[in-house]
Amino acid sequence: MSATLTSAATLGDKVWERHVVRRGDPDLLYVDLHLVHEVTSPQAFDGLRMAGRRVRRPDLTLATMDHNVPTDDRRPDDLAQKQIEALVRNCDEFGVRLYALGSSDQGIVHVISPQLGLTQPGMVIVCGDSHTSTHGAFGALAFGIGTSEVEHVLATQTIPQARPTGMAITVDGELPSEVSAKDVILGTIARIGTGGGQGAIVEYRGSTIRRLSMEGRMTVCNMSIEAGARAGMIAPDDITFAYVEGRPLAPKGADWERALDEWRSLATDEGATFDREVRVDARELRPYVTWGTNPGQAETIDGAVPDPEALAEPAKREAARRALAYQALRPGTPIRDIAVDAVFIGSCTNGRIEDLRAAAEVVAGRRVRSGLRALVVPGSARVKEQAEREGLDRVFRDAGFEWRSAGCSMCLGMNPDVLRPGERCASTSNRNFEGRQGPGGRTHLVSPVVAAATAVKGAFALPSDLN
Amino acid sequence: MEKVTRIVGRAVPLDRADVDTDQIIPSSYLKRLERTGYEDGLFAAWRRDPAFVLNDPRHRGATVLVAGPNFGCGSSREHAAWALRDFGFRAVIAPSFADIFRSNCLRTGLVPVRLDHAAVQRLMRAVAADPATKVTVDVAAGRVRAPSAGIDAALDLDDAARTRLALGLDDIAVTLRAEAEIAAYEGRRAGWLPRTPVPAGRGAR
Numbered sequence: 001m002s003a004t005l006t007s008a009a010t011l012g013d014k015v016w017e018r019h020v021v022r023r024g025d026p027d028l029l030y031v032d033l034h035l036v037h038e039v040t041s042p043q044a045f046d047g048l049r050m051a052g053r054r055v056r057r058p059d060l061t062l063a064t065m066d067h068n069v070p071t072d073d074r075r076p077d078d079l080a081q082k083q084i085e086a087l088v089r090n091c092d093e094f095g096v097r098l099y100a101l102g103s104s105d106q107g108i109v110h111v112i113s114p115q116l117g118l119t120q121p122g123m124v125i126v127c128g129d130s131h132t133s134t135h136g137a138f139g140a141l142a143f144g145i146g147t148s149e150v151e152h153v154l155a156t157q158t159i160p161q162a163r164p165t166g167m168a169i170t171v172d173g174e175l176p177s178e179v180s181a182k183d184v185i186l187g188t189i190a191r192i193g194t195g196g197g198q199g200a201i202v203e204y205r206g207s208t209i210r211r212l213s214m215e216g217r218m219t220v221c222n223m224s225i226e227a228g229a230r231a232g233m234i235a236p237d238d239i240t241f242a243y244v245e246g247r248p249l250a251p252k253g254a255d256w257e258r259a260l261d262e263w264r265s266l267a268t269d270e271g272a273t274f275d276r277e278v279r280v281d282a283r284e285l286r287p288y289v290t291w292g293t294n295p296g297q298a299e300t301i302d303g304a305v306p307d308p309e310a311l312a313e314p315a316k317r318e319a320a321r322r323a324l325a326y327q328a329l330r331p332g333t334p335i336r337d338i339a340v341d342a343v344f345i346g347s348c349t350n351g352r353i354e355d356l357r358a359a360a361e362v363v364a365g366r367r368v369r370s371g372l373r374a375l376v377v378p379g380s381a382r383v384k385e386q387a388e389r390e391g392l393d394r395v396f397r398d399a400g401f402e403w404r405s406a407g408c409s410m411c412l413g414m415n416p417d418v419l420r421p422g423e424r425c426a427s428t429s430n431r432n433f434e435g436r437q438g439p440g441g442r443t444h445l446v447s448p449v450v451a452a453a454t455a456v457k458g459a460f461a462l463p464s465d466l467n
Numbered sequence: 468m469e470k471v472t473r474i475v476g477r478a479v480p481l482d483r484a485d486v487d488t489d490q491i492i493p494s495s496y497l498k499r500l501e502r503t504g505y506e507d508g509l510f511a512a513w514r515r516d517p518a519f520v521l522n523d524p525r526h527r528g529a530t531v532l533v534a535g536p537n538f539g540c541g542s543s544r545e546h547a548a549w550a551l552r553d554f555g556f557r558a559v560i561a562p563s564f565a566d567i568f569r570s571n572c573l574r575t576g577l578v579p580v581r582l583d584h585a586a587v588q589r590l591m592r593a594v595a596a597d598p599a600t601k602v603t604v605d606v607a608a609g610r611v612r613a614p615s616a617g618i619d620a621a622l623d624l625d626d627a628a629r630t631r632l633a634l635g636l637d638d639i640a641v642t643l644r645a646e647a648e649i650a651a652y653e654g655r656r657a658g659w660l661p662r663t664p665v666p667a668g669r670g671a672r
Contacts, residue, residue, distance in 0.1 A: 021645065021648050021649055021652045022645045022648045024627075025625060025626070025627060026625070026627060028642065028645060028648075030649070030652050030653075030656075032660060032661075033661070033663075039497055039498075039544075040543065040544065040545070042500040043500070043501065043502045046500070046502075051637075051639070053639070058663070058665045059662040059663055059665050060662065060663065061663060062663040067494075068498070077498075079498035079499070080498055082498070082500060083498055083500065086500055092666075095665055095666060096663075096665070096666075097663050097664050097665055097666060117661070118661050118663065120660075120661060123660070128543060129542075129543055130541065130542050130543040130567060132543075143567075144543035144567050145543060145567065145570075146543055146544070146545035146548070146567060146570065146571035146574060147502075147545040147546075147571075148545060148571070148574035148575070148638070149570065149571075149574065151639065152638055152639050152642065155639045155642075155643070156639060156642045156643060156649065157649065157653075158642060158645075158649055160627075160638070160642065162625065164566075194485050194537060194540055195485070195536060195537035195540070195563060195565075198537070198563060198565070198566065199566060225541075228537060228540060228565055228566070230566050249661045249662075249663075249664075250661070251659040251661070255658070255659035256659075258657065258659050259657075259659050262657065294485050294487070294540075315484045315535060315536075316484075318483075318484075319483070319484055319485065322483075412494050412542075413493075413494050413495065414494035414495060414497060414498070431487075431489065431541060431542075433487045433489040433490065433541060434489070434490060434512060435489060435490075435493055435512050436489050436494075439493070439495075439512060
C-alpha cells in the first residue's frame with residue numbers, strides 16, 4: 001500500500017489510515033473490536049493479572065466459547081472444561097461480556113459478531129483466531145493475532161502492525177450453476193497458492209463479488225488466511241448496509257445516517273493502485289474438492305486426483321506425494337469415485353443460515369447414504385434457532401443427519417466431534433491439514449451443496465448428480 | 468520476554484514446504500492454561516514416525532530449525548512458537564513465514580530468519596551432510612552466518628523487532644508510553660461506533 005494518501009487510496013489504505021494512533025515503523029493501530037474465545041486467551045488474562053493491568057476497553061471486547069465446546073449433550077473433557085471455566089472467571093474478573101454455552105448469543109466468534117451488528121464497515125477487528133479475516137466481508141480490516149497480541153490489545157486497545165502490501169483479486173462474470181462462494185475462494189487459492197497472499201491485505205473486487213450475499217462474502221474473506229493473506233476485504237455497499245441495518249448493535253436513527261456517510265467513503269478510489277493484481281474469470285469456476293493436505297491442493301469435481309510425477313516443481317511434487325500418501329489416494333482416480341465416511345456441514349466458513357438453507361434444499365426428501373456419519377452444526381445458537389423456525393432441522397434429521405448445537409465442532413478436532421483415524425470426510429470447513437479433524441482423519445474441503453449431495457451419494461457429487 | 472542477543476548452535480533440516488501450525492502443534496495440545504510445557508506437542512503426529520528428522524539422534528540438542536517456504540501457515544495459535552521454544556529451538560530459518568506465526572515468534576523470543584531459497588537449500592544440505600554444522604544468528608549485530616554453507620547474510624528483521632528481542636522489552640509497556648496518543652485517539656472516535664454490552668456495573672469508563 002502507498003504510504004501517503006495524497007490522491008487515490010484503496011479500501012485497505014483508508015481503514016488503516018483512519019486507525020493510526022501513532023505513526024512509526026510499525027504503525028500503532030487502534031482496535032475497534034476485540035473478540036475473545038476460550039483457547040487463545042487464558043495466558044493473556046494471566047499476563048494482565050501478573051502485571052497488575054486491566055482491560056482498557058471492556059466495552060470494545062466480547063467473549064464467547066466455541067472451539068472446545070461439545071455440540072451435543074456430551075461433557076467437555078477435563079482440560080477443555082478448565083479452559084471454559086477460566087474464560088468465565090476471566091471475563092467476570094475483568095468485566096468483559098461473555099456469551100457462554102447456553103446463552104442465546106453463543107456461537108462461533110466469527111458468526112456471532114456479524115449477527116449482532118457488531119461487525120461494521122471501516123472497523124479494525126482482531127481476535128486470537130486466524131479466521132478473523134471473515135469480518136473483512138463488511139469492509140472492516142480484520143485479522144488474527146497470537147496470544148501475546150491478545151494480551152497487548154486487552155491492555156492497550158491498540159496493536160503495532162507493519163504495513164501490509166495491497167493485493168486485488170478481481171472476480172468477474174456470472175457463476176455457473178452449482179458454483180458457490182466457497183468455490184470462488186477454493187478456485188482462487190488453487191490458482192495463487194497457500195502463500196499467494198502472504199504479507200498482503202487482499203481486496204476482493206469485481207461483478208461476481210458484488211453479487212454475492214453477505215454470507216457468501218464472509219465465506220470468501222474467511223479463507224483469505226488459507227492463501228496466506230494478512231486480511232481479506234470487500235468494499236461495503238447496499239448489500240452490506242441492508243445486512244447491518246436493524247441488528248441489535250447497529251447504529252440507529254441519526255447515528256445510522258452518520259455511519260452511512262462514513263461507510264460510503266470507504267470504497268477504493270478510481271485510479272488507486274495495488275502492489276499485485278489477480279483476475280479470476282467466474283465462468284471458468286466449477287465446484288471444487290480438495291484432494292491434498294493444504295487448501296491449495298484442489299481439483300474441480302469433474303477432475304481426477306493429479307499425478308505428483310507430472311508436477312514440474314520439485315517442492316510441489318514432493319508435497320503432492322506426501323499428501324496422496326496421507327490421504328490414501330491414487331493418481332488418476334476420478335474425484336466422483338472417492339467415497340467418504342463422514343460429512344460435516346458447519347464452521348465459520350459455512351455455518352451460517354444461507355449455507356444451511358442451501359444444503360437442506362439438496363437433502364430434502366432424500367436420505368444420507370447408509371453407514372455414513374453426517375453432521376450439521378449451526379454456526380451460532382441464533383442460526384440454530386432460525387433454522388429450526390424454518391424447519392431445516394426437520395429436513396436434516398429426516399434425511400439422517402445429526403442436528404447439533406453451535407460450535408467449531410469438527411472443523412478443528414479439539415472437542416468431542418472428531419474423525420477416527422483413516423476416516424474420510426467431505427467438510428464445509430476451511431482446513432484440510434493432516435489430522436485437522438482428528439489424528440489420522442482425511443479431510444476434503446467442499447461447498448455446502450457438494451457436502452449435502454455427497455452425503456446422499458456416499459461419494460463426491462453435485463446436487464444435479466442426484467437426479 | 469527474555470533477551471535474545473546471539474544464538475550459536477546446530478540445526479535440524481525439515482525439508483517441507485507449507486508446514487502448518489496444526490502439524491507444529493496439534494489442537495489437542497492447546498488445552499493448557501499456561502504459556503509453557505508444550506514440548507510434547509511439538510510435531511506430535513510426525514514424531515510418531517521413527518524416521519522423522521526430529522527423532523534422528525544426530526540432531527539431538529539442535530537449537531535452529533531449517534524449513535521450507537510458508538512455514539507456520541494456518542492457525543494463529545502462539546502455542547506453535549511456544550512448542551518450538553519449549554522443545555529447545557531458539558531460531559527458525561526458512562525462505563518465508565506465515566505472517567501471524569512470524570509475529571508470534573518475535574513475541575516468544577524465537578527468532579524467525581528469512582533467507583533466500585537457495586541459501587536455505589544449501590544450509591539443509593550442509594546440515595544433512597554434517598549435523599555438527601554451526602549456525603550463528605546474531606540478533607544484536609543483525610547477521611546470520613553458517614560459514615560451511617556459505618551463508619553470511621543480514622538478518623531480515625526491522626529495527627523495532629531487533630531492539631525488542633535484544634533488550635527483551637515488554638511490548639505492552641512500550642506501547643503504554645503512547646498513552647497520551649491513545650487517549651487522544653479515543654477522544655476523536657465517532658460516537659456511533661459500536662460498543663459491546665458490558666456486564667452491568669462493570670468496565671464503565
